[in-house]
Structure formats: C-alpha cells, structure tokens
Amino acid sequence: MRHRHHFHADHAGHSVTATVETGHTVLVEVLVDGKETGSVTGHGDGAIVVHVELPTDPPEQATVRVKPGPGDPSCLFETPDAEPRIMSPRAY
Template sequence: MRRRHHFHIDHAGHSVSATVRMGHGGAVEVLVDGKETGYAKLSGDRPVAVTVELPTDPPSQAVVHASPGPGEPHCALEVAGAEPKPMSPRSY
C-alpha cells in the first residue's frame, strides 16, 4: 500500500515542500516555489539527502534530509552554515 507524507518550510522567502512516498517504489520529491527541483528513490528505511537549488540572488544550494522510518517519516532542510531545520508535516 502506498502512503504519502507531506512536509513544508519557508526559507529566505521561498517555499520548500517535500513529499515522501512510502511503499513499493518509494521516493522523495522536493518542490521549491511549486516547481519540482529534486527527486530521490527510497531504499527501505534508509535516510536520503536531496540537493536542491534555491532561487536566491545568487542561487544557493540546500539539502532536504528525508528519513522514511522506522515509524513516521520526517524531513529537515539544511542550508550552508546552519543546522538542519525540521520541516512541518502537512495533512494534504
């Protein structure tokens, strides 16, 4: 059975959202300002890191760390020079 978990955070005036698809063919999709900018396949409960580019001036890189399990998945956004910030779960 497939299940989706959604996460969100606002950073530097930009919206960063992640969807963690569980089950067979699981994956993490990352959207920045509504555009898909990152994707990674899941392998069991192993955490994955998805590198994305934020459209700042100049553009900057960020990493979404997704941990699918065990238990409920969670995501965090890491930008250069700062500790990873947890992304809030969304119910949609």
C-alpha cells in the first residue's frame, strides 16, 4: 500500500517541500518555491538523497536526506552554510 508524506522547510526566503511516497518503491519529489527541482526513486528503508539548487544569487546547493522507514519517514534539509535541520511534517 502506498502512502504520501509531506515535509517543509524555509531557507533564505525560499520554500522547500518534499513529498515522500512510500511502498515497495519509494519516490521522493522536492519542490523549491513550488517548482519541482529534484526527484529520486529508491527501494526499501535505505536513506535517499536528493540534491537541489536554490534560486539565490549565486545559486545555492542544498540536499534533502530522506529516511523512508521503518515507520513514518523523516527528512533532513542541509546547505553548506547552515546547520542541518529536520523538515517539518505537513498534513496536506
């Protein structure tokens, strides 16, 4: 059975949203300011890493690390200039 989980973080005036669809195959989609900037498919409970670029001047690299399970997934947002932080779950 597939389940969708949503996570959010704000960084440097930009909105970063991750959707994690769990099941036999795990699909992670990352949106920056409402535009899809990265997606990765994985299998099982291993960590999934999605690299994205924030539209700053100059563009800033960021990473969303997803732990799909066991249990509910979690997301960590990382940039080179800030401490990693847990992305807040959202109930859409």
